[in-house]
Amino acid sequence: MKMKIQTHRLLVAVATLVVAGCAATEHKPQATTQVVESTQQPRIAADSRIAAGRYLVRVGGCNDCHTAGYMQAPSAIPESQWLTGVPVGWQGPWGTTYAGNLRLFVQQIDEDAWVKYLHTRTARPPMPWTAVNAMSDEDLRALYVYIKSLGPAGELAPAFVPPGEQPKTPFLNLNPVMPQSSSAPANESEKQHCQ
Numbered sequence: 001m002k003m004k005i006q007t008h009r010l011l012v013a014v015a016t017l018v019v020a021g022c023a024a025t026e027h028k029p030q031a032t033t034q035v036v037e038s039t040q041q042p043r044i045a046a047d048s049r050i051a052a053g054r055y056l057v058r059v060g061g062c063n064d065c066h067t068a069g070y071m072q073a074p075s076a077i078p079e080s081q082w083l084t085g086v087p088v089g090w091q092g093p094w095g096t097t098y099a100g101n102l103r104l105f106v107q108q109i110d111e112d113a114w115v116k117y118l119h120t121r122t123a124r125p126p127m128p129w130t131a132v133n134a135m136s137d138e139d140l141r142a143l144y145v146y147i148k149s150l151g152p153a154g155e156l157a158p159a160f161v162p163p164g165e166q167p168k169t170p171f172l173n174l175n176p177v178m179p180q181s182s183s184a185p186a187n188e189s190e191k192q193h194c195q
């Protein structure tokens with residue numbers, strides 16, 4: 001009888017181990033799939049990542065500075081020209097910066113490097129780096145996939161010109177300027193007001 005109970009216990013123990021073993025082997029592929037999903041395969045389908053990226057470019061105002069003419073006449077600029085950079089500089093105390101060609105930039109950098117770069121770079125104005133730094137990984141990846149889907153186009157933007165050096169391109173002057181002290185009133189209504 002005693003023997004019988006022991007054998008029974010042994011069987012239960014073996015059965016438990018087998019079940020545990022099965023559970024473990026059943027679990028393994030799941031764990032592997034999860035890892036693959038988070039690092040290589042996007043959880044969201046490529047099409048919706050492209051749509052999300054396009055949306056983010058529009059609400060993020062990236063075209064205002066990175067697409068020639070967009071700020072003045074957005075509807076006149078076809079999407080095929082979006083984000084090809086602008087060769088007109090932004091000059092201020094930081095020197096002269098150029099909003100680069102993002103279509104060519106994404107060709108030189110992979111998705112992970114793009115995410116790291118946009119999370120950590122804190123470079124010169126007027127690029128809204130703090131806004132881009134705060135974007136989620138998922139949003140930055142969507143931006144990358146969208147910009148890459150547009151394909152390479154346009155020329156590289158001119159290189160940054162340090163403070164005190166003259167750029168060879170047109171530029172917008174953002175240096176602080178003191179209001180002109182003038183005795184003449186600025187316009188007719190002010191003239192009347194002063195009389």
Ligand code: HEC
Pocket residue numbers: 056057060061062063064065066090097098099100101102105123124125126127128132143160
């Ligand atoms: C107000 C103008 C402005 C807006 C809006 C803007 N950028 Fe920029 N961006 C710039 C300028 C100017 C630079 C160059 C900064 C420098 O030289 O340090 C730049 C640089 C960059 C760079 C680095 C490119 C390189 O070649 O190193 C990336 C990437 C970038 N912008 C992405 C974006 C994205 C994405 C958005 C929209 C969410 C955006 N920018 C909106 C002006 C702007």
